[in-house]
Amino acid sequence: MNAIFAIAHKDLRLMFRDRGDVFFTFVFPVILAIFFGFVFGGNGKSSTIELALTVESDSRLAAGIAADLARDASFDVTRFDTRAQAVDAVRRGKASAAVILPASMQDGLDGIFAGKSIPIDAIVDPARRAEAGLIQGKLNELAFRQFPDMLTDGPQMTKFFAGARASLIQAEQLTPTQRLAISGLLAAGDTFTKSLGKSTATTTQPASTWSPIAVTVAELPARTGLPRSSFDVTFPQGTVWGLAGCIGAFASSIVLERSRGTLNRLRLAPIGRVHLLAGKGLACFTTALLVQALLVGLAVVGFGSSIAQPVMLLVACCAAAFAFSGLAMMLAGFCRTEAEANGAGRGAILILAMIGGGTIPLFFMPPLLKTLSFGSPFRWAIAAMEGPFWRDTPIAEQTTPLLVLLAIGVGGFVVGCRAIGRPFAG
Amino acid sequence: MLAIRDIHKRFGHTVAVDGLTLEVRAGEVFGLLGPNGAGKSTTIAITTGLLAPDSGTVDLFGLGSPTNPAVRMHLGLAPQEITLYDQLTARENLVFLARLSRVAAPRHRADELLELVELDARANDRVATFSGGMKRRLNLAAALVHDPKLVLLDEPTAGVDPQSRNRILDLVRQLAAAGKTIVYTTHYMEEAAKMCDRVGIVDHGRMLDAGTVSELIARHGGKSSVTIEREGTEHRVRTDDPVAEVARHFASGGVTAVRVERPDLETVFLALTGRSLRE
CATH class of the missing domain: 3.30.160 (Double Stranded RNA Binding Domain)
Known part of the structure; x- marks a missing residue:
């Protein structure tokens, strides 16, 4: 085992000292993931907050809030017909929050003196948690802003006081004293409303302690059957580019060892061929895991992605790392010179990565390319990662890409080991 | 110590080694002298197990073929090309090779060898920054990390400046004095005559004759x-x-x-x- 670790340690050290390898394995995939994330829509981090608004209530209060939200420079409001559509927009990263003005708003308004509140629902993207407070404050402000208009609108207020009286009769929790006091208040309100006539003067200010608005802010549920932002899609793609960089780096390093004679030095050591190849494979596997950890971590911490199935994602990362380590061995076996490894080898990787959805997501591809993609290991790596990352695919459905990756890994190691060890007499 | 019997090796239509037989005794410095392409390096590669002969046998220390890792433990090779990792330091190279060979204290052994080849002052510098002569010396040190009984030096002074050549030759003398058996390939006659107890003349993959320099001259030198x-x-x-x-x-x-x-x-x-x- 020591020999295996020694070879892996040496290979990792050499890899991290090669700026080109580090760039193509770690930096380039991150750049790609972020770049394509923005190209495909990003998560809309702009100066305004995107709101998905659904107005279920036909009340004047709801209409006023909706109109004010649309006018507010802090928000970029898109109207949706249903609550589900609005929530889906948040899930897809099209909006930071969904604001629902529910049908029950009128009931809340009518029962305001019976202890009810006017409900407003907000569902925020957990990645935009920082903006949740702002959204809640704004909704409160806009709701309160409707009251001066309502209080100076005679017919509306008459209707309001009638509704309030009706709900007062049904409010069993009130004591007789409270019921009497509120009835007196409603009578005074009626008198006040009648005195307004058609006047538009606004003299009434809501009491500062009165809080009839109940803005409920909830986070988008953790279920991730759809990508919440384009970064959910592009980071697994970036991971695949990291794996491609890994293959290129390690295949080249093995070819380099052969052409410079250091492979002979390793063969002369009192170790078997299995140790030699296991050491090289371990280095490649470790780097592949590192690059995947880097990209997944960055997606979660920096771009608000959440992992639907962490354990399965770990399994997928290990399977992908194994598959691509095997591919590195195979490529190293086929390439006899550095020029072959750096030119033809990396070129083949590039083509396979593109066909496999490394640049353009598979769902954007025409049917022919989608069919061809089945021949690319990158497709299976992306499928294996997306399942537990954001698709929340049932585990049974994840076994196919995992098994394909394992088969690729085993095949790659077998072919590569034969080719690499060809002139080895031991 | 080393017995090579009637080995043949062919690469396509090219015959590299053609029935070469050779015996090297314990503790001697044996020179394989021949022009480029004579089959010296192929013979060395077969001796180390890096290449399998088409026919013939190689026996090391009576233990059998060098294709067995346990037998390879006893031999060290400084190949003609510099087989070191340019982006590792001198010490890192030696420590890595010592670990591969399961040396008990790899760092200590590396430092010993760096001192032996007079590179201790450059121990932490990357090999890429070394001169050709320094690389050659480190290449030689790399062959010694596991303290082998038999050291194979394939053209150890090829392409180095006279000062480095002298240092390398001094090192070979030190190894010989320490009781190592050395097989030394060269196409420099003076070097072979100066360094080797016995010399074998190789050409076209065949051992033409072997003996001390005096014996060879007596047999073939004429008047x-x-x-x-x-x-x-x-x-x-x-x-x-x-x-x-x-x-x-x-x-x-x-x-x-x-x-x-x-x-x-x-x-x-x-x-x-x-x-x-x-x-």
């Missing part, structure tokens, strides 16, 4: 050549006893210059192969 210059004329004589010949000419008087050419390994090589070593 010494004595050239006498007298009043503008030159007279050349081949003789077994050049001293007596010169004395005889001086006694007869009128000699203006004398030149004596004794046979050397070049002469031996010419006699054995019909061509010069440097062709």
